[in-house]
Amino acid sequence: MAEENINNSLEENNSSINIKEEILNYLHYWKWFVLCLILGVLGAFIYLRYTPEVYQSSARIKILNESKGLELSSKGGGALFSDSKSLENEIQIIKSNRLLAKVVDSLDLHIRYFIEGQFTSKEQWQGALKLVYLEPNNKIGWSRFNIEVTESGLNISKGEEHLDKFSINGYNLNTPREGFPFLIQSKKWIKQHIGLTYIVTVQPISSAANSLSNSISISQVGATEILQISIAGENRQRSEATLNKLVQQFNEDGVIDRQLVYQRTIDFVDDRFLYLEEELDSIEDNKKVFQQDNNLVTFGSDVGYSMSKRTSSEQAVLELENQIALANLLKEPIYTDNLSSLMPENVGLQSVNTNGMVSQYNKIVMERENLIASAGEQNPKVQALDRQLLDLKSNLKTSLNSYFEQLNTALDRLKSQENSAKGLIKGMPQKEKVLRSIERQQNIKENLYLLLLQKREEAAINLAITSPSVKVVEYASSSGRPISPDSKGIYLKSILVALLIPFGILFLMFKADTKIHDKIDVLNNSKRIPILGEIPELKSEQKLFSNPHDRTILAESFRILSANLKYVLTSNKKDVANIIYVTSTIKGEGKTFVSVNLALSFSSINKKVLLIGADLRNPKIAVTDGSKKAKGLSNYLFGDSDSWEQYLQKSIYNVDYLDVLTAGTIPPNPTELLSNGKIEMLLEEAKHLYDYIIVDTAPIILVSDTLLISQHADATVYVTRAGFTEKKLLGFSNDLYLNKKLNNMVYVVNSISDGNKSKGYGYNYGYGYGYHSEESVPEVYSWTWFKEFIKKKIRGL
Template structure:
């Protein structure tokens, strides 16, 4: 059950909070309508902004590839570690002011053209009847003229002449198309645009202005966005926001073109420097190669060489042959020596060895003849003796032949010794040549190595020169265009967002104002403010705010809101006087407030009139002796005696001081009378109690219009006689912190039986139940259109 009650309380509180704002619905509606009108006008007057974009792929620069302008240096090892082709660097280059400056210069975007028709001036890009070309520009003067607004000109045509009028000074300059003319900060030429569509822009007034290049570059640089489409690729998207789609598309395309041009120029510059370097190196290498080849030629000539490897093989072969021949000669010498030894030791009957391998044909024949003689002697000797003349003759022949063979062998040996010496000398020569071969080969290999190195480097540089020539002849762009610049659509202003923003703004502004007003407000506004600060004090009634043109007093059979509010208040008072049921008449109601001006007298009189209209006998007593206000409602009473006179003068009779009012026969006034110097002492007089007792016998209700209790103590002196204290609080007048004063007064016993009457309540805050929950009842013959609308929304 408690949760249900909490939910109901929260719901009621929410409704109350909403009600605080809904009561100002006309202002909220007016604010929303105004904001929507402003948003609509803004959409009509603002220039739409479009977003153009283009996509490119940055080619990876491979320094080792033959097509790269850096490949020659890369193969030579000169730029290892120096090549940085990071994609972030390329994005930075595309976003640089230098690239944008080249783009703006190429498109002449610092010259802007305008067309004015039907009081609307708009920028145009291509479809303009003339074109401006800048021959010479003084940048410092242009900045000064632009700051003074002297850089804009209107253009008109007179036959073959063009007339420029300065939009600020009105100064005119006349010139023929194509002739140079001076406009103080620049020399320009005005030419006709052959592609101008005269039908589209007919009847328009044309103008142009020239802006400083730096400002235009900054403008487009701020609106340019360059970003990677994917972190793992070299795909880059360029986007630009501008009021003219064609211009932004041209800027993006030209920016890509300028980027490629610069890349090609850089590549060609590298290739040109590479070509110069290669040509210089070729001259040096060619000279060094010639020198090495001459050294090689001299080396061969001095050593009578053709081919070291082949000649060394010949030397080895000759050395082997000479060694073999020498061995053979040694064998022959040994054979000859053996034959000589055999001849010296042998007799005539001994045969000489034959066919031993001696190479001398004469010796072999002599040995053969000798052996034949020995054989014949030995054969004859077998049949005869040594004395035989034949034997003697044969011995002589054998001796002679032996001597001949011996001499022949000695000669053969001498010849063989000579041959062996010659062979030894030749062998030594060949051996020396063979021993020289490693040294010659080493020297030759060094020369040959130098020749090969120079020749390889020479051929390499020739190849690189051809590759470099190809790279100069074929220059591919660095940025490959994936999508040319295109406009995706309008990005600002967005009508839905602007209108929605206007609606929100129109709703938000009054809510903020109302909230701020409530937050800063320190005055009591409504019943809620009283209930929050003084829950223990009942609220007897709420009195609405009355227009000056309306009557401030209630009449008989009055059906106004004022009259009904007092009727409700009297009804509530009956419940508050439940403990006073023993009193049939003479009920005393004390009306007071915290400070002056809160409507005590107004409340007292209307309360009395309402009771009088109900047939009750009522008297209003002016108990404010210091600042009486009751006389304002009856001019005649201002000159009469009253309460103060009665309290001072015991001879005065009370019935003589009471005056019947003109408003109602049941209503009488007892004014405060003369203003005394000592009001507090008078109110302590015993005659005050006697006076009230006498009035109780005559009247049903006695209403005491007293002084503000916070300013003087007079009211506290009278409160002891009151059956009910009506504490008047004026809406939008009484400060909230002053509500603490009646609470303190009740706590201290100065006031008792206190009830609030909230006076001068605004119509938006009036009627706790009626307005809060949307119920109303007609109190006038014609509600009017505004009242009907309010009733409908309530």
């Protein structure tokens, strides 16, 4: 009952024990974890030591609506143009290679300076020296130069191989050399860098602009019109200067685009001024000549009412002709094939439809030019805008023709009214008609001239006060800490990987390991069978309990085994020997070793012991002075004699208390011999002559010899071997126990190594006290002591 309660308790607490044992299993290899941890931290330190730090620099800008111009006259119809772009268009413009190439060229970003180190190079910005590259921008290629600072001057070479090396006295190169198309300008404090080597790399501006475009990230801040421009780089000063220059260049680019529209309007008006001045001069000359030739000064007021009516008709005709003249001014730009030219806007036409289409046309022209600048003429959006411009031109032509027809119809009607009014003045001289016609032409040209002069002044003022494209919300600034590498993350990852590598290897080893290694493995696979003892792995030549006074760990382990075995023997006999079978599952698990040493252990305490070699197929007992081939058990079982004592041999160890009956001659039919009944007679007689009978039997899974005589045993010691016995074989022994094929079965775990002892079931707990003569014991406060202390704490959880 007590045994069943213990087994039930073990089963109930199995999950808890498994967790502790898993921890102990891995703790056994703590040195590997510590080594990997040290290597991981060291690797992370080296990586961080020689990996350049990358900082994040950013600036914020707000895109402003483009200026609508300065309105000087409410009659002029407002500004000359208006335009608005989506933020996406602005982002594409900022990242365009055209704009970035200007930034690269202005800051010489295509020339980079590095100070060569032992393992890595560090980039410099506005350092002690500067290269003035002499080749044109379109001829700059990839190249590398090495500049070594010495006490006397500079050593200059080309490429990684240091080709074409030459030296100069001083630190300024004022004359270029062949293959070195640059000048060098150095600061006075370059002498502080004596002994250092500068690596200067040069790349095409287009390539540098493309790299800069890839490194820049632009995002919208929330739902606002503010854009955040960010760039990551090793040198914070270089990144900040790049961002500030980019914002400045983008602003200037937008200002120049708007100024181009104003300048185009001014140029258009200037061209018209030359034509109008010539016409006005011609009309005034004709009027002067006409008045002189006809002696005309004033006309009388005798026409009265008729003249006032005629005057109103003439005024209406004047306005219509003025509109016709203004409409004619639009014919030339409408009928040109150039889609990039802007049309004069708000020049005084009273056609709302025509003015609206002209304004829309100019807006699309500006949008087309911006898209060409950022995406090229082959962009589908540009081609779509071309089609819109062609459609607008066609519509403008139709609208203008319709407006001409409307004006001509109204003009014909007014002229008819004017002729009717003229008929009322029958006495008006023909000369007055000619003079009025001259004056009318003069007024038309003067009004047109004044109107264009006003528009020119508006455009000139807008050109002079063009508002900026952006408002700088925040100038470029850099993060205080590098964004890469992440030192904390790298250390944590390295520690995690360093721990996972040995853990993973050990996990695979444990999963692939099918052998038992200690009594815990045996208990996990066979919980009901008690374990009486563990035998250490022997590293010395002595493998026998040869001296009754041995103080070795081997001797003590068998003393404990023999003592434990007394408690499981079911018979409470007096003057009758206990029969103990020693068996195993397969060959090589150490059953003979256990049998011999167990017999020596009992004999060491002056108990009369008989050791029988019942493994007739593979006899191994060799503790006598006779040969393994001497007669023994098989000869007794096979012969006609009933006396088995004649085959006894004396042990060479502890002669007075240990007799040995070896297996004898290997028979052809061991099964028949063991089942003929003579072994029962032997055991029955020997019981009264000995205190203990130890029987070394055959492996059970290989042959059935042991099962034939198993009923005679008072206890069966089932030997397993650490690192040798397969875990699945324990199921076979468990079945034997459950089916009661072996009497009073107990386990012994043989060959426990020092590694298995470290799991908490070793031999330091009892064998170190007073037994120092033959095997050393770990010193107190050593690593082993500390390890055992930690394991005890874990087992106590």
